[in-house]
Amino acid sequence: xxxxxxxxxxxxxxxxxxxxxxxxxxxxxxxxxxxxxxxxxxxxxxxxxxxxxxxxxxxxxxxxxxxxxxxxxxxxxxxxxxxxxxxxxxxxxxxxxxxxxxxxxxxxxxxxxxxxxxxxxxxxxxxxxxxxxxxxxxxxxxxxxx
Amino acid sequence: xxxxxxxxxxxxxxxxxxxxxxxxxxxxxxxxxxxxxxxxxxxxxxxxxxxxxxxxxxxxxxxxxxxxxxxxxxxxxxxxxxxxxxxxxxxxxxxxxxxxxxxxxxxxxxxxxxxxxxxxxxxxxxxxxxxxxxxxxxxxxxxxxx
DNA sequence: GACATATAGTTGTTTGTGCAACTATCCAAA
DNA sequence: TTTGGATAGTTGCACAAACAACTATATGTC
Numbered sequence: 149x150x151x152x153x154x155x156x157x158x159x160x161x162x163x164x165x166x167x168x169x170x171x172x173x174x175x176x177x178x179x180x181x182x183x184x185x186x187x188x189x190x191x192x193x194x195x196x197x198x199x200x201x202x203x204x205x206x207x208x209x210x211x212x213x214x215x216x217x218x219x220x221x222x223x224x225x226x227x228x229x230x231x232x233x234x235x236x237x238x239x240x241x242x243x244x245x246x247x248x249x250x251x252x253x254x255x256x257x258x259x260x261x262x263x264x265x266x267x268x269x270x271x272x273x274x275x276x277x278x279x280x281x282x283x284x285x286x287x288x289x290x291x292x293x294x
Numbered sequence: 295x296x297x298x299x300x301x302x303x304x305x306x307x308x309x310x311x312x313x314x315x316x317x318x319x320x321x322x323x324x325x326x327x328x329x330x331x332x333x334x335x336x337x338x339x340x341x342x343x344x345x346x347x348x349x350x351x352x353x354x355x356x357x358x359x360x361x362x363x364x365x366x367x368x369x370x371x372x373x374x375x376x377x378x379x380x381x382x383x384x385x386x387x388x389x390x391x392x393x394x395x396x397x398x399x400x401x402x403x404x405x406x407x408x409x410x411x412x413x414x415x416x417x418x419x420x421x422x423x424x425x426x427x428x429x430x431x432x433x434x435x436x437x438x439x440x
Numbered sequence: 441g442a443c444a445t446a447t448a449g450t451t452g453t454t455t456g457t458g459c460a461a462c463t464a465t466c467c468a469a470a
Numbered sequence: 471t472t473t474g475g476a477t478a479g480t481t482g483c484a485c486a487a488a489c490a491a492c493t494a495t496a497t498g499t500c
Binding site: 173176219221224243 | 478479480488
């Protein structure tokens with residue numbers, strides 16, 4: 149049998165991403181329990197801004213694998229929450245540079261720890277080499293289709 | 295280093311499910327190109343009904359890992375498209391049994407082939423044993439959190 | 441049989457996504 | 471210098487997801 153033939157019964161969960169959905173839901177519940185008033189999607193934007201802020205919305209699109217309208221609205225909501233600020237670029241007036249507020253800077257440590265714990269919970273009992281293989285496969289899938 | 299410690303830079307795509315998002319988008323585009331007027335989410339409900347229809351909405355919730363309101367609205371939209379029909383159960387009047395229409399039965403072969411091709415495209419160049427490991431890891435993640 | 445509790449499904453609200461159409465700005469070639 | 475195409479971002483629309491609150495029906499216990 150060829151490498152690339154799946155039995156039909158196994159197609160489904162790959163496509164729907166049951167595993168990543170389960171992780172995202174658990175993480176969201178933990179944020180809520182901790183009294184953190186942000187969504188996973190908002191957090192995923194902050195995540196990239198913590199690595200380096202002052203990015204354009206287009207750069208956030210690429211980093212988060214979302215389209216421009218999605219980022220527009222996520223930034224809208226993050227601005228409403230006083231977590232980011234749009235600053236027009238001096239060089240190119242089409243561009244908004246997105247900067248973290250102090251409030252958002254304070255969130256990094258706590259949320260990253262919760263995310264870390266959630267992944268450890270998800271992956272407990274899974275040997276490191278198998279996690280590594282899984283990640284590599286998912287990366288190839290992404291590269292094959294993006 | 296322990297099994298369960300991810301480097302921070304790798305957290306993100308696991309949680310957001312970039313790979314499954316990429317597969318779902320590609321599949322949606324193929325459905326559109328083929329002139330098939332259904333969403334991936336609708337298709338994922340049909341997928342379980344093709345295996346066996348006459349299931350209750352609650353059973354579809356469990357099968358698709360969605361909550362009740364989500365299924366209510368997916369079934370609403372599938373009914374509008376004349377792909378399924380709600381039939382009240384005779385035994386228990388709280389329950390709707392969901393049956394496929396002839397139109398929906400016609401969709402099975404074509405959509406399953408497109409899904410198959412899409413997954414083959416996603417997983418080409420990935421050896422079967424690595425796919426197997428990846429699936430097992432994702433299953434454990436799901437079981438650890440569900 | 442009456443009542444408390446559990447289960448099945450619906451509805452409202454907020455948030456997010458994908459697509460198409462739109463505005464504003466930049467840049468390069470004539 | 472003007473003009474045409476590319477790029478950055480916004481808005482409108484349809485669909486979907488999570489949560490809470492709700493209705494209707496079933497069931498177990500007294």
